[in-house]
Amino acid sequence: MTMKISEDKFKERVQKGIDNSFMRGAVAGAQERMGTRRQDATDELGNWEEWRALGEEIRQHVLENLDFYLEQLSENVASRGGHVFFAQTAEQANEYIQAVVKQKNAKKVVKSKSMVTEEISLNSALQNAGCEVIETDLGEYILQVDDHDPPSHIVVPALHKNKEQIRNVFAEKLGYQKTSKPEELALHARQKLREEFLSADVGITGCNFAVAETGSFSLVTNEGNADLVTALPKTQITVMGMERLVPTFEEMEVLVSLLTRSSVGQKLTSYITVLTGPREELESDGPEEFHLVIVDNGRSSILGGEFQSVLQCIRCAACINVCPVYRQVGGHSYGSIYSGPIGAVLSPLLGGYDEFKELPYATTLCGACTEVCPVKIPLHQLLHKHRQVIVEEEGKAPFAEKIAMAAFGMGASSPALYKLGTKFVPSAMSPFTEGDTITKGPGPLKLWTDSRNFPAPNKERFRDWFKNREKGGAK
């Protein structure tokens, strides 16, 4: 499956993340900066909750009427002279794009940042078709130069690298000889990328929101690279997840505002580009040929089910930026190109439980993600729903846990059994108890006491104290 970024087991990935103290420092710092900026940008509106409600309503409306809007979008793209291809699978999307590239006899493709093309592994498909692929978003470019290091964040893909590491990558791979000053590094990348833009045959972009009414699509960026990807090459291919559209510009405006404020704490990003079809007469730039590839890749099977709300996502990463688990382990630990809370919900749906069954457990269900989501996806509830599906439908829970939970369910549902069972807890635990604390617990408790003390059970249960007190009448 193409979303997968590692062959390591979950616990090994997590341990690598935990041991990477530089990455953790970078993530914690970024979470604090982005968290503060997000808060300021949303407070500034004065009625953020109304904005969220509107965002949710728009996204739900689109999902409920997805067939209608997809058809409207396709018709309007076609009437402007664009080509539309609906890909049910990643393979179909890649085959179509390979065919276009071959037909154009293209040798070089420039790309702007796109998660859906990561999801379908488009880059390796293009390389197999004999094409050179250049990522032009600075973060993606750094990762590509560094032997295709996978992204660790859906908005800030190279979050896990610092400027020294980037300098070393540039020095080793590009012959860069200057300092680690961000301006110098960026300038170097910029000079390299200018040459690529000018010599590319095909430009490939993702899509933040397509507008059904006009057949347009929008790109929200801060670097301006997407403008060059769409302006210079003669052929342009835009790849979008099938749910990423809005009815009209009016709804797009709302969602762009929710996106930029939630994502990077900006009122607007430096560039918000809206493009409609290929270059027309009298237009001075833009592609001669335009292809829109709409990707399903598992999305239609989420529609109509109990996880439908995850398709409301506008990929802002606000949930990742507040997640206390992501904070400790970083993006690569998730083993998927989609990390953090949204990744933990989405990856098992698109990539299957076999690959990603641990992810719904990598959460304390603290609800921080749900609280910030600008389109009100109940993320922590969906994570919980995954757990329910895993144990009740997939039957994938560990045997020992099943037994423990069955015993718990029995004990907790019978007051008599509960009372009897809990009465013997202190004596059962006494071999492990020193004073009023347990430092080396048995069974699963050991996992707790490996790092923390556990309180010894009280000799007198609270319920016994209460009963005795009532009997004695002492108040």
Place this chain on the structure above:
Amino acid sequence: MKVTLFATCIVDLFQGNVGKATVELLERLGCEVEFPESQVCCGQPSYNSGYVNKTKDAMKKMIDTFIDAEYVVSPSGSCAYMFHEYQHIFKGDPIWEPKAKKLAEKTYELTQFIVDVLKIEDVGARFDATVTYHTSCHMTRLLGVKEAPMKLLKNVQGLKFTELPGKEQCCGFGGTFAVKMAQISEQMVDEKVMHVAETGAEYLIGADAACLMNIGGRIERHGKPIKVMHIAEVLNSR
């Protein structure tokens, strides 16, 4: 006013002092407290692990135990929230959904009950120490109780309050998460303990025994001189 105490299993077995302080405090504020013997656990450990259907019997027992109470009060934001969650779990069930709704309407976390129902913000407590406060996730985000503990602590004589940096960060408990994802949980609680130590407070106060058990257990393991106390015990100090 008659209050039916939902003590929670953690308090019943491990934190009896929290239960005692809750009873004494509520009585001092003029409430008559009862403790139904048939109460068990709210079911959160297995429910949150995904065993929704296997937990329903326990939830039904709890609903029946508390359904006729005037007010249900719990010294735990997370467990009180679980009572509010029942109505969603039984959604569409003609018998249990209405019952669960009725239960949710009268269930309060302790500080929420004192401030919102009893309309008391000064309980006449005295506690001479510097304290910081951990805002538990379920209590603040899911139950929506943010201000009540602060209002009550502000009026405690002798108490010096110092804000906990990164207070909105989860402590890493998360029920079975603490053992299932022990390696991640340890990192989370370590950061929490580091922040608590930064405040220089003598006491860490909280309104959820489970979070306190987690943070306190790590503080103890590190041998740090910070004591952990439930807000009921602080409010019951004179």
